[in-house]
Amino acid sequence: MRNERVSFVIVFLLSLVCIFSVQAQNFTNKGKEFWVGYGNNYLFDHDARADDSKNTQEMVLYLTADEPAVVEVSIPGTTYRKVYNVPANTSLPTEPLPKSGAEDCRITDEGLFTKNVHIVSNVPVVVFEHTYGNFSSGGSMLLPVEVYGYTYFAQNTRQLKADGFYSWFYIVASEDNTTVSITPKLKTKNGHDARQAFTVNLKKGEIYNVMAENNAGTDMSGSKIQSLPGSDGNCHRIAVFSGSSRTGLEVDQNILGGGGSDFMMVQGFPVSAWGSKYLTAPTSTTLGAANVKQNGYRVYVRDPNTTVKRNGVTLTGLQQTSYYEFKSATADYITADQPISVSQFIFSQDVVGRQAGDDGDPEMFYLTPLEQAIDHVIFYSNQTENIEKNFLTLIIPESGMASLLLDGSNSFDASYPHPNLSGYRVVVKELPITPMQHSIISDTLFTAITYGLGNYESYGYNAGAYVSNLAAIPEIKPVNRNGVYDYVCSKTPFSLSLKTFYQPTSLTIHFSMVNNVTPATDVTINNPVASATTVINGITYYTYDIPDQYQFNTGGEYSLPVSIADPTIDNCKKSEIVNILIPVVQGPSVDFSVQPVCVSESAQFTYIPISTDAHFSKWNFGDGTENTVDVNPLKKYNTDGNYDVKLQVIRDYDGCWGDTVKSVEIKPLPVVDFTMPDVICMPEGKAVMQQKVTLKGVEPAVMNLQWTFGDGSAVATEKQPEHTYASKGNYDVKLIATVNGCTDSLTKTLPVTAFNDKPIADFAFSDTAYCLGEQTRLGNLSTVNAALATSWQWQLGNGETDTVREPSTVYATAKAYSVTLTVNNGGCISDPVKKDVRVYALPVVEAGSDVIIDAGNTATLQGQVSSDVTSFKWTPDIALSSDNVLYPVASPKTSQVYYLTATNRVGCINSDSVLVKVYNDIKIPNIFTPNGDGINDVWDIKGLQDYSRANISIFNRWGQLVYHVSGNYYKPWNGAGSNGSVLPAGIYYYILEPNANGYGKLTGSVTIVR
Structure with missing residues (x-):
């Protein structure tokens, strides 16, 4: 129950100091970041005594650490930066802070100050401020940024000195976009009216100082300072320091002066x-x-x-x-x-x-x-x-x-x-x-x-304090115990209720902002209904139950933020965040041992007690099964993998659960597979096996293999062994694979049908010899197993290859060629067979050059053959004097092609041809009438179309060339000049050059009649 905290909890709480820094926010005066201003001091510019005491004060910081700390003290906006290495369990005073020059950080008047003191540490430390000098001394505990609040009231003393001595307070912004409302109790030095709010905007680290008028008896106590929504719409946390340039404190507060007086500056606690x-x-x-x-x-x-x-x-x-x-x-x-x-x-x-x-x-x-x-x-x-x-x-x-x-x-x-x-x-x-x-x-x-x-x-x-928001108090209720506890154990489910003196319109519990809690999901309750009311220290608290159960995984003290919305909350958003602290005591300890096993084996779990006040509760094997009976169980897993096994124990006097979780490896069996050859060629009998062992889908880097081949031969250990079978047969091939200590095997039968005799390659030529240009055909005479696929590889001797069964080719050069055939019959390769073939050259035959003759004339043909020719003949024998002489006389009436065909002594035949062209007469008209009536409109020279190389030139009576065409008489002349101009009627002279055998130049005149 709440007041029944046992001794082990006390010991635990003492240890939380070193746990908090890494597991939870610690809302005390210990932290990693601080701000402080150089508060206004009468010594800044006042000669208090006969000797000159102007600016004789000093301000230092005392850096206190219980673990080694590296602390940086700086004045942002200046070059001032000092780093202090604070040993564990010691304190170091800093150098006096700057009070002159560009780094002067003193607060000398009312208003905005940007050069202020920033303290940052790599680990939580405690910081105290001390200002002293010339019979003046004052100090303050500093609070870290994480405990700054939103609403403050100035807490000063009555100012019993005058003449430059002020009652003051200042505000420090911890973040940019900070807007602050200030309601001073008295009229300020700069003229802000008493009890009239005004606002200031601050950036991170900036200070706004407020000073009462310089009157004896002034006291800024009760001035209200509140953070408002800034330019980003958010309220930002601030710090407030209250103090006095110098004041005396009399037992009779109505007496001014007398006795000693001193500088004061103290950082205030937020109202929360x-x-x-x-x-x-x-x-x-x-x-x-x-x-x-x-x-x-x-x-x-x-x-x-x-x-x-x-x-x-x-x-x-x-x-x-x-x-x-x-x-x-x-x-x-x-x-x-x-x-x-x-x-x-x-x-x-x-x-x-x-x-x-x-x-x-x-x-x-x-x-x-x-x-x-x-x-x-x-x-x-x-x-x-x-x-x-x-x-x-x-x-x-x-x-x-x-x-x-x-x-x-x-x-x-x-x-x-x-x-x-x-x-x-x-x-x-x-x-x-x-x-x-x-x-x-x-x-x-x-x-x-x-x-x-x-x-x-x-x-x-x-000397030190918690600085938590006290608007809410947690009630912790472990699910396996009745009543409310001051703490909860790690790994033990609990329910939570919240006591608050507000009657909120909504509550949001920010579990998502807390480490090591499950579930880490925020809970929002709108218009919550209190389940009970309680008077605590004279204050009425309302109890609100939070749904669901929660569990912390590790011990420590955790800060759980709770957002409370209530119209009575006196801040910018009518809501505030309260951080409630939940002590989490580490549950009892236990351990167990287990050796990794293969998936086919049973794992032996052994319970190892550590906490003597706890006993066995259950095993959770990580595969959805549990055991609440056997302390040292045997467990066989169905599948391999890493299983998070939890052993849970329970402590009777507070019901705290403890457990240990270990990842237990259940090693997979290798998946054994291998390939065998589809065909084994005999009589060689060589068979290459290939392992295909995998572990979780990939080939293991290290494995042990054992092959047996079914014929009584020795065991092989290679990944790809080559084995020779002496005879055909059915053989059982077995592969045993061991990976990471786990073994499996596979047996496959190599059937007798896999054995194949080696093929015999053979072929023949379709003739004993070939003439150049003649197609050479090859006949396949190989011996193969027709039931197996067969492929052919021909080397034809001329750089060509072929894969058809019976190829053919035409050799381009007369010589001897070696042809090779290799046969692949179901994977069995034959010995290559090679045979030669001879290709002979053709005889040389020339029929002579083409000739042109006039109709009725003759031409003697000029035939030639090589010396190896044994016979020849002209065809056809039309208008030919003889068909078996090399120089026969041809007298065709029309153009005729004659062929000379010769055969050499090896029977190779070749031929050549000659054209005898017979030309008809050319008939030239001497008049035409290009008048467009469709009759005799062009000069059409009959028979000239047979003379493709003819040239025509036409001149006027003055000898000027007016028209010329060369080798292009496909279109008769229409009486126009070469430039397309219409020539006038008259007599024109021509020169016609047929450019053919038997013709010279033809000349004459032609008359154009229009």
């Missing part, structure tokens, strides 16, 4: 982190840890109707509608029915009410509500600026005293029960004056402040 319960304890004096002084207190309210009680008595006298104020020298208990913030003050030295000999000037602390108490902090103390005593004042439940360690020690200088809340104790430790880092750790949550006191000097700050 305010609580409803605070425990206070007065600070010690320099007279000793047990000697306490009266302190001042302010209780700030967001709503003026908030009821605030001090030790059960309601406070009255609300000032500026913002805060209650009282003084106390005792430890008090402050409660409220709405969130509040509490400030604690040390008064000035040498004022009424201070003990004689008690040193220390004004200081201001923002206290931690009990709801934000913490169990581990690191901080820094120092002696800068005349500090004489350092103290830690801490408040913790009595139950946590035994585990409380300060720097490893449980010894304290003062300790007393808290007088106003039973069960709590105040402890005080005087810290060494030597500057050093300190660590506080406990199994119980505490609050603490640290401070240093000297002659008119002091510093102080909150």
Whole structure:
């Protein structure tokens, strides 16, 4: 149940410090990114004493780490950049920050400042700011960017100094596009009216400083600062620092001046982190840890109707509608029915009410509500600026005293029960004056402040706190247990309810923004209905149940963002995001062992207990099967693969589940296959086998093979063995393959039909010899198995090949040729067979040149033959004197072609031809009438068409050439000139050259009549 947290949880929570940084946002003062401004200080330009004290202040940062850290301090917009390597469990002070020149980052007036201090670390660190110099000192704990909020109220003190001393606050933008509404309680130095809101726009890292008018008694407390939607439509988180250029704090706040005064600057908590319960304890004096002084207190309210009680008595006298104020020298208990913030003050030295000999000037602390108490902090103390005593004042439940360690020690200088809340104790430790880092750790949550006191000097700050949004509280309900728990175990399903003091119009739980949770799906509930109401610390909370069950996979503390929308929420969007923290305790541990096996074998699982307080629950084998009976089961998988096997155990006292998941390899069997030859040629009997073994579809890089061939021969191990069979037969061939320790086999039968006799190639020529140009035919005489496919490969001796059964070819040169045939019969190749063939040349025959004769004339033919000719003859024998002499006389009446055919001694025949052309007479007209009447319109020379080479030239009576045509008398002359002009009627003279045997030039005249 909620109050039944067992001891192992406490131990676990102590370990969360090193887990949070990697598994969840840690909403404390520890972080990786910070901003701070160089707050306005009277020493900037004021001579406070007889000596010149102008700009004598210094501002430094104390970088504190519990693991090695690399921290960069820079001033964006300038060249200033310093890198500090902080060893684990140490603190380093930085160099003083720039206060002059181009890198001057001081806030000197009201308005916008762009040169501000940026701190970035590679791991979470704690940072404190300290400003000191010339009897002035003030410090603040810095908050990281991740805990910045949207709404703040300035928390100052009354300004009891004048003449250049200001009550102020400034806003830091953590992101671009930031728009801020500022409602000052007083009129500002630059003239902004009291209680009248104005807006400013800021970029990332920019600061806007607001200062009250320079009047004694001014106090900017209660000024409201709120982030509005920026130019991008979003609200952006901001930080707010409140302070004073210099002020005195009197016991009687109506007395101005007197006593000491000091610079102050403290970073405020966002309103979302305010609580409803605070425990206070007065600070010690320099007279000793047990000697306490009266302190001042302010209780700030967001709503003026908030009821605030001090030790059960309601406070009255609300000032500026913002805060209650009282003084106390005792430890008090402050409660409220709405969130509040509490400030604690040390008064000035040498004022009424201070003990004689008690040193220390004004200081201001923002206290931690009990709801934000913490169990581990690191901080820094120092002696800068005349500090004489350092103290830690801490408040913790009595139950946590035994585990409380300060720097490893449980010894304290003062300790007393808290007088106003039973069960709590105040402890005080005087810290060494030597500057050093300190660590506080406990199994119980505490609050603490640290401070240093000297002659008119002091510093102080909150030692550390959670800075979570307190608008929502989770209720964790493990599914296997009744009731509500403070934690949930990893790998154990749970349901979740949310308590909030809002009555929202919608809730969105952002599981998608959390690591290691299942399911990681956001849940939105519109107009949710509360399942219960509860009063916690005087505040009514409404309970809303979140549907479904969830489970974290690993331990840690997880920040779960919850968006709450409610019209009463006082921010820009009437909604806010609350980060609720869910502690997840690592469940019990267990282990198991199993050896990889092949898919055909059973895997032996062996349970290995680790957590003695847990026992076996079940096995999940990753294939959809479970076993809740056998602690050490045997399991046979049906298919190979990697299976995520989960062994689950359970712890009885809180029902937490624990498990271990291991990937178990079930190795696949090789898929065995091989190929055998389709045909084995005999008598060689060679058979080549080819393995086709695969593993998951690919050939294994390493495998062991064993072949047996069915004929009693030795085993082969090659991938592609060649085996020789002595005779035909049926043989069982077996391949055994082993891959990665897994074995399988395959047997195939090599049938007798696979054995084939070697073919015999043979062929014959269609003749014993061939004449040039004669087609040579080849006849195939090979012996083959007709049942098997056969292919032929011919080499014809002339560079040609062929693959037909009986090819033919024509040889281009007379000589002897070697022809080769190779036969492939079902894969069996014959020996090649080669035979020669002779090709003889043709006889030379020439019939002579063509001749032209006139009709009635004769021509003697001029035949020639080579010496190897044994006979010849002219054909046809028409108008020929003889057909068996080489020079016969031809007298054809019309043109005739004669052929001379000769045969040589090997019987090769050749022939040639000659044309005897017989020409008719040419008849030339001497007149024509080109008048277009269709009668005698052209000069048409009969018979000239037989003379293709004829030339005609026509001249006028003056001897001028008017028309010429050469070798183109296909178109008679129409009486026009060569240029197409119409020639006049008259007599024209011509020269006709037939350009043929027997004809010379023909001349005459022709008359054109028009």
